[in-house]
Amino acid sequence: MSLILNHISYTYNPGTAFETKALNDVSLTVKDGEILSIIGKTGSGKSTLLQHMNGLLSPDEGDILYNGADILQKDFDKRSLRFKVGIVFQYPEHQLFDETVIKDVAFGPRNMGYDDTKARILAMEALEKTGVEEEVYEESCFNLSGGQKRRAAIAGVLAMNPDILVLDEPAAGLDPAGKRQILDLIKELRESGRTIVMVSHSMEDVAEISDRIAVMDKGRIIMEGAPSEIFGRIEELEGIGLSAPEVIYISRRLKEAGIPVNTAAVTVEEVAADILNLYR
Amino acid sequence: MNSITIGQYYPADSLIHRMDPRVKITGAFLLLIGAFLIESVPGLIFSLLFLGVITALSKVPFRHMIRSLRGIVVILAIAVIFNIFMVPGNAILTMGALTVTDAGLIKAGYMFFRLTYIVAGTSLMTYTTTPVRLTEGLERIFAPLSLIKVPVREIAMIMSIALRFIPVLGEEAQKIKTAQMSRGADFESGNILVRAKSMVPVLVPLFVSAFRRADELSLAMESRCYDPSAKRGSMKPLRFGLRDGLAFLCLGAYMGIMVTIRVLI
Numbered sequence: 001m002s003l004i005l006n007h008i009s010y011t012y013n014p015g016t017a018f019e020t021k022a023l024n025d026v027s028l029t030v031k032d033g034e035i036l037s038i039i040g041k042t043g044s045g046k047s048t049l050l051q052h053m054n055g056l057l058s059p060d061e062g063d064i065l066y067n068g069a070d071i072l073q074k075d076f077d078k079r080s081l082r083f084k085v086g087i088v089f090q091y092p093e094h095q096l097f098d099e100t101v102i103k104d105v106a107f108g109p110r111n112m113g114y115d116d117t118k119a120r121i122l123a124m125e126a127l128e129k130t131g132v133e134e135e136v137y138e139e140s141c142f143n144l145s146g147g148q149k150r151r152a153a154i155a156g157v158l159a160m161n162p163d164i165l166v167l168d169e170p171a172a173g174l175d176p177a178g179k180r181q182i183l184d185l186i187k188e189l190r191e192s193g194r195t196i197v198m199v200s201h202s203m204e205d206v207a208e209i210s211d212r213i214a215v216m217d218k219g220r221i222i223m224e225g226a227p228s229e230i231f232g233r234i235e236e237l238e239g240i241g242l243s244a245p246e247v248i249y250i251s252r253r254l255k256e257a258g259i260p261v262n263t264a265a266v267t268v269e270e271v272a273a274d275i276l277n278l279y280r
Numbered sequence: 281m282n283s284i285t286i287g288q289y290y291p292a293d294s295l296i297h298r299m300d301p302r303v304k305i306t307g308a309f310l311l312l313i314g315a316f317l318i319e320s321v322p323g324l325i326f327s328l329l330f331l332g333v334i335t336a337l338s339k340v341p342f343r344h345m346i347r348s349l350r351g352i353v354v355i356l357a358i359a360v361i362f363n364i365f366m367v368p369g370n371a372i373l374t375m376g377a378l379t380v381t382d383a384g385l386i387k388a389g390y391m392f393f394r395l396t397y398i399v400a401g402t403s404l405m406t407y408t409t410t411p412v413r414l415t416e417g418l419e420r421i422f423a424p425l426s427l428i429k430v431p432v433r434e435i436a437m438i439m440s441i442a443l444r445f446i447p448v449l450g451e452e453a454q455k456i457k458t459a460q461m462s463r464g465a466d467f468e469s470g471n472i473l474v475r476a477k478s479m480v481p482v483l484v485p486l487f488v489s490a491f492r493r494a495d496e497l498s499l500a501m502e503s504r505c506y507d508p509s510a511k512r513g514s515m516k517p518l519r520f521g522l523r524d525g526l527a528f529l530c531l532g533a534y535m536g537i538m539v540t541i542r543v544l545i
Contacts, residue, residue, distance in 0.1 A: 017291055056458055079464060087462040095459045097484035107481065111464030142488070156463060 003030040003053060003085065003164060008062030010048055022048040023059065024219040030164060035186065035196040037206045040216030041241040046199045047090070049216070050166050053197065054078075054085040083112050086162030090169045092153030096141035101132065101152050104141055108160040119159075126159035127152065130185055147178030154185070165189060166197040171205060183209060207231060207245045207266040215242070228264040247271045288348070290407040296338035297408045300524040301417025304405045307334075307531050311401030314538045315394045323541040324393060330534055331400060340407045348403035349396060356395055363388035411443035416518060434508050441497070449490060456485045 010023040022045045030036055030053075038046050051057040052064060055071050055078040064071045071081055086108075089095070098104035102123050109119035127137060130151040136144060144152060150170075158165065170186065171179040187209055190196055200206050206213060206227070213230045215223040217240040223230055230237070231244040234252070247268050251261045259278065265271045296304070311331070318324050335345060349356070369383025406414070419436035426432045457467065460481045467478050 051458065054462060056461060079466065082462050082464055087459075089455070089459045089462070092459065094489060095456050095481075095485050097481045107460075107465075108463040111466070160463065 002032055002065075002067065004063075004065040005029070005049075005052060006063040006065065008052060008059035008064065010052070010057060010059050012048075014060070022219055023052075025062075026216075026219070026221050027062075028214055028221060028224075030195060030197055031212075033190070033193060033195055034211040035190050035198065035209050037210040037213045038197065038199045038216060039201070039203070039206055039213060039242060044216040044240075045219040046216055047168055048219075050087060050168055050197070050199065053164070053166055054082045054087055056082075056087075083108070083160045084162055085164045085166060086157040086160055087166040088154050088157045088168065088170060090172065092156070093141075093146070093149035096149060096153060096156075099140060100138050101141055101144065102127070102137040105152060105156045105159050108156055112160060122159045122161070123155070126155035129158060129188075130155040131181060147174055147181065150174060150178065151181065151185070154182075158189075162194075164195040164197065168199045169201065170198065171200070171202065179205075203231070203243055203245045204247075204268075207248075215240070227266045231266050232263065251275075288403070288406050289410050290340050290344055292339040292408075294337060294339040294408070295523070296334060296404070298523070299408075299527055300518055300520055301409050301413045302421055302518070302520070303524045303527045303531070304409055305414070305417050305421060306528070308402045308405040310531050310535055312398050314534065315397045315401070317538045317542045318390065318394060318397070319542060320545045322545055323538060324390075326537060326541060327397065331397065331404075335400075335404060338404060338408050340404065344407065345400055345403060348407075349399055352395060352399055356392060359391045359395060360388045363391050412440055415440040415443065416514065420518060431509075433512070437508065445490075445493070448493070449486065452489055453482060453486050456482050456489075 005026060005028045008023055008026050009021070012018070012020045012022055024045075026045070026049060028049070038049065040046050048057065052059060055064070055076075058072060066081060066084070069076060071078065096104050098107060102120060105123035105126055106116075106119040109122040110116070112119075114122065124137070127134075132148055132151050132155060136148065141149065141152065154167070154170065167186070171182045174182065183205060186196055186198065190209075198206075198210070210227050213223075213225065213227055214221050215230060215237070222240070223233065223236065231248050234244045234248065237244060245266060245268075248263075248266060248271075251263055251265065251271050251274075254261045254275070255263055261271070261278065262274045265274050314327055318327055335342070364380055364384045365378050367381055367384035367387045369381030371379045372382055372385070373380040409417070415436050418439070419432060422430070422432050422436075457465075461467070465478060465481055467475065467482075469475075470478065
């Protein structure tokens with residue numbers, strides 16, 4: 001199980017006055033069971049990249065392989081790929097449409113060809129996983145709170161049981177509690193063996209949950225590696241308009257002041273434990 | 281997305297782009313009248329020459345002008361076919377009940393030319409003027425109507441908001457469509473009823489979003505003390521310059537020559 005993007009390039013509106021090269025020779029492999037985060041400032045090509053992962057966009061150049069099959073072949077069934085690679089777009093709650101929460105979540109499974117009962121069961125399982133309370137299953141989508149809507153919308157994709165779950169800014173615009181729930185959900189999903197690809201602007205979130213990070217700038221992937229490695233290159237990140245988690249700046253300052261902290265630690269917990277160790 | 285934008289502005293820096301929108305609106309109107317004055321070969325050549333010169337000045341590529349004709353292909357075809365077969369004259373070719381006449385062919389040719397001319401002329405205006413400038417121009421042209429209690433400013437504001445939001449909602453529709461496709465929605469297969477039904481998952485969120493945007497916009501306008509009937513200034517006020525005056529003279533000359541040709545030939 002893997003998704004391989006091999007030297008892909010993509011241009012919006014080719015041949016017009018609005019031509020923009022969104023992806024430029026990008027290669028990326030999504031490995032089984034990992035949480036891969038993609039960071040980069042607005043307009044660096046992250047969302048365009050995500051839309052290639054389930055064949056919504058086809059690259060002008062390059063190949064995309066899913067489990068060894070070339071998804072750009074004419075006879076490849078792209079619709080079934082979308083059930084395997086589930087994408088949750090930015091502000092997914094804006095796409096809720098059905099009369100009740102459960103019906104909306106069952107939309108994906110119904111499109112997969114399941115009958116109403118089976119689709120309903122899959123929807124209930126997904127809602128349970130995302131922590132949406134049972135009382136609201138039969139309510140209108142528009143009566144839910146912001147955090148509930150977001151989780152219901154994620155359930156809508158999760159109900160299709162995708163192998164790879166792709167999330168574009170899953171925690172954006174939520175209050176701290178809502179954000180916490182989403183991050184915990186992502187971690188739980190990884191525990192249960194799912195592969196996750198996440199785009200985020202919050203370096204703290206990325207540092208906390210990622211196994212691997214890819215950094216994008218101007219349509220290219222310019223860095224790829226473990227969080228400790230990527231966030232060790234603060235100057236380069238700042239050079240392209242990004243930053244590292246605040247806690248990394250703290251451990252840097254400590255190191256400069258002559259305190260031997262471990263600069264490979266990237267989360268608040270890790271750094272805190274490290275500092276405590278020094279004074280034990 | 282681009283298929284929905286009626287504001288088909290083609291960004292470039294040209295004499296025509298910089299021209300006052302009022303001149304361009306008047307010009308498009310005069311071209312429309314001019315199209316119906318074309319009755320002879322000299323008139324045809326002159327009007328073609330005129331359009332050619334302003335197209336060249338506007339720096340809008342020729343294939344863009346051709347593209348604007350796609351929308352009227354059907355109308356064009358109907359007009360031409362009817363004229364070819366329906367106009368009485370000397371028969372050239374007979375196919376069963378249908379007869380092609382020489383007069384019919386000539387009439388169809390003129391009709392084809394006139395319609396193309398009108399569309400090309402008005403497209404040139406929309407290619408070189410942003411929707412905002414266009415409404416501004418219309419607002420100024422119709423400003424005298426406010427004397428007879430026509431709410432010109434309000435209408436202009438409604439128009440500019442509507443125009444402004446067409447691409448926004450188009451983009452939004454595309455986004456929602458993409459998201460539903462990711463959940464396996466199928467918009468392409470099935471008969472017309474199935475396909476209409478398949479649009480529900482796109483239309484419901486689109487309407488919700490349109491209402492949300494309208495709500496936010498009205499709040500934002502009110503918090504800036506927007507008063508629909510107040511007299512407003514403009515960030516880039518329209519200035520009627522020497523260039524625009526000369527352009528008006530050119531338009532006048534064009535009309536004069538067209539009328540002369542029509543009367544004399």
